[in-house]
Amino acid sequence: MIPSTVSQQQQRNLLYLLLLALACLGSLVLALTSGSIEISLSDLWQVITTDQTSLQSTVVHELRLPRALSALIVGAQLALAGCLMQVLLRNPLADPYVLGVSGGAAVGALFSIMMGLGSFAMSANAFIGAMVNLLLVFGLAHSQGSWSPTRLLLTGVVTAAGWGAVISFMLSISQDHQLTGMVFWLMGDLSRAQLPGQHSLVFIICLLLSWALARPLNLMLRGEMQAKALGVSVYPLQIGLYLLASLLTASAVTQAGSIGFLGLVVPHILRLSLGTDHRLLLPASALAGGCLLLLADTLARTLIAPQQLPVGVITAFIGVPVFLWVLQKSNRGLV
């Protein structure tokens, strides 16, 4: 039974966020301790608190921690971007990639692999590709003066299809030894991950900005006109949403390639179980997305170790049954 008074609801929201934060912490500990070299909890504590140089310390600080933090940030960015995109387009099928941001980034990244450029150039080119897409879709959807979600969605979907064609072309003309790297990038892969310094800054700024828009977002669910009638300046809000979601996606894709499914499914799972209030939904999506991707990545690198799986495979393997289960159990309507 959902508590009926506003104050109970607020306490409930805090509790959910706290639980999700704990889950994130738990998966972080799990990620740092598990792998080809098992590290016990007490060893982990020592490694973190003392300044020693041992094999365990190197493994934790140089390999596992950057990768784990990247997973948290990327997962959080994707889930948050997915949630924003679903409100902007008012479409339950929207995900962070629906408007072609990942397609633009992929073309940039694959181009770098083909040219044999280093990982820095690859990230830079992926980000440039994402930004080109952002401006292209925005400009094209805008051209006639009217700017409806449907128009934006169609423009983005068709642009994404265009990128898809370019990607297929690049895959078919590239050499065999480059193909594995390309396919891993396209499926999403955290093995190149570095400490997400500037990316976590992007994430925190976007989270705070979108959280500040949470109540207007609730109104947007009931249509642009209804939001307008209740005093929301709809057009600036839509542009803001588009920029925030695109920036988050671009940043996530730059770090880890196009990890699928997470951005579509996490917001839905939370909506079905926690309700549609974005003041809870936005931070909850970020926490749950981060937690889920970190768990998936830990599995991806331990399941058939020393071989690694692309994490995108695991997110789909976990996400599909969880989503279907929640959908079956939920007594909330989806559309």
Place this chain on the structure above:
Amino acid sequence: MSLTNNGDKSGSASTINDAIETTPKVLLAAQQLGVKIAGKTICQNLDLELKAGEIWGVLGGNGAGKTTLLHTLAGFREPDQGQVLIEQTPIKQIKAKHRAQKLGFLLQDEKNAFPATVLETALQGRHPHLGHWQWESIEDEKIALKALEQVGLSDYTERTLDRLSGGERQRLKIATLLVQDPKIWLLDEPANHLDLHHQISLLTLLKEQTKQQQGCLLMSLHDLNLAWRFCDKLIFIYPDDCTREHKVEQGDKAALLQAEKLQHLYQHPIHCLDTAQGKVFIAG
């Protein structure tokens, strides 16, 4: 469950008397308003004054432009000529949020991408009154619960919108407006989807609210009997092919609700009968 507001009747009577002694304030005004949609003129040089305590109706056939006129008066779309004023301030100069504190709008259709609960939806009416980071308080919740009681949805607070019937959703929209508590009410076909009982009880509630709080209300209607019963003044939007001199006519309901004018308005014969229960309109 009380559907009509049985509040302090004597209190409301005295406020009305006070208002009659002083000239009622103009809350919403249109000056030389010209509205076109898709090349079709809906009105030209329209001057309109909605004063405190007045209830207006907009009547016209399908596609005459009732909704477009209401949207223009609410500031949702720019007029092609002239301007709309809320308490003497041009509506263009008023921030969306401040406008929503004064002017409430009942939309004809509504979309729900991800349905919220009935209580959450009613609470959304508080949006224009809350600060940026502010949460709804216990007071806001009381206001919302009272509005839900007034429209007869008290038992459905935790239900999601996709599980409501068309009429229940319409009542919820009216409840959200009651929670928003504006001075100026613009309602686009408020009687839509409502059964007879709820048409009468909710329009009575809105009428009493308008008279008591000295607000003003403008609604588009298709039912002449409701227009006769609830409105003080009317706006007729005649069809294009009509040979009348003015496309838009406004005035007291008694002057406008005449068989000959209604025939022009709907391009259909309409009979007015005087019965023991009052005037009744029947389509021929």
